[in-house]
Amino acid sequence: NAGVTQTPKFRVLKTGQSMTLLCAQDMNHEYMYWYRQDPGMGLRLIHYSVGEGTTAKGEVPDGYNVSRLKKQNFLLGLESAAPSQTSVYFCASRAWAHEQYFGPGTRLTVT
Amino acid sequence: GENVEQHPSTLSVQEGDSAVIKCTYSDSASNYFPWYKQELGKGPQLIIDIRSNVGEKKDQRIAVTLNKTAKHFSLHITETQPEDSAVYFCAARIGNTPLVFGKGTRLSVIA
Numbered sequence: 001n002a003g004v005t006q007t008p009k010f011r012v013l014k015t016g017q018s019m020t021l022l023c024a025q026d027m028n029h030e031y032m033y034w035y036r037q038d039p040g041m042g043l044r045l046i047h048y049s050v051g052e053g054t055t056a057k058g059e060v061p062d063g064y065n066v067s068r069l070k071k072q073n074f075l076l077g078l079e080s081a082a083p084s085q086t087s088v089y090f091c092a093s094r095a096w097a098h099e100q101y102f103g104p105g106t107r108l109t110v111t
Numbered sequence: 112g113e114n115v116e117q118h119p120s121t122l123s124v125q126e127g128d129s130a131v132i133k134c135t136y137s138d139s140a141s142n143y144f145p146w147y148k149q150e151l152g153k154g155p156q157l158i159i160d161i162r163s164n165v166g167e168k169k170d171q172r173i174a175v176t177l178n179k180t181a182k183h184f185s186l187h188i189t190e191t192q193p194e195d196s197a198v199y200f201c202a203a204r205i206g207n208t209p210l211v212f213g214k215g216t217r218l219s220v221i222a
Binding site: 097 | 145147152153154155156157160200207209210212213214215
């Protein structure tokens with residue numbers, strides 16, 4: 001049982017490039033989340049999903065897209081990366097009415 | 112929507128002393144309050160949580176108290192040890208909506 005895993009762990013992008021971050025969980029959780037963490041800003045919700053095939057916007061969704069084609073995977077896409085998207089990205093998942101588990105994070109730098 | 116305020120933002124204590132971190136929430140409908148510990152370079156890890164039908168919960172050296180009337184909850188760590196040094200986040204949730212996080216407290220335990 002690996003829990004929540006994130007791929008890649010580190011990435012450096014140039015402004016305007018695109019990329020996809022992958023989150024996978026093996027706990028059969030319905031709910032999945034993407035957060036970004038910046039110094040002094042805590043954890044801010046980007047997008048989330050309440051089940052396979054569903055997505056919803058969080059607090060800071062602009063510049064990101066997501067997809068949940070399979071229950072165990074939640075993808076976060078950056079179509080045209082900007083320096084303001086330099087951050088640490090965390091994925092999380094939980095079952096209905098249960099605690100939330102976080103992945104180890106992806107450190108993204110956009111130059 | 113829900114808003115969570117967390118204080119203090121930094122806290123230094125001597126090893127063996129107690130540490131207290133406080134959070135206030137704005138929406139009286141919130142019914143779930145977890146606390147997460149984040150060590151350097153890692154994802155947040157759930158350390159304790161409390162639901163609105165309980166006033167206090169303990170787990171060894173950590174405890175959480177909830178005052179629904181005042182809309183605040185606190186994390187108490189007794190007999191602090193150097194390995195307690197980390198960033199701690201509180202959060203609140205209404206039903207199955209996403210967690211709303213405080214901005215975090217950096218705890219330093221001085222040996």
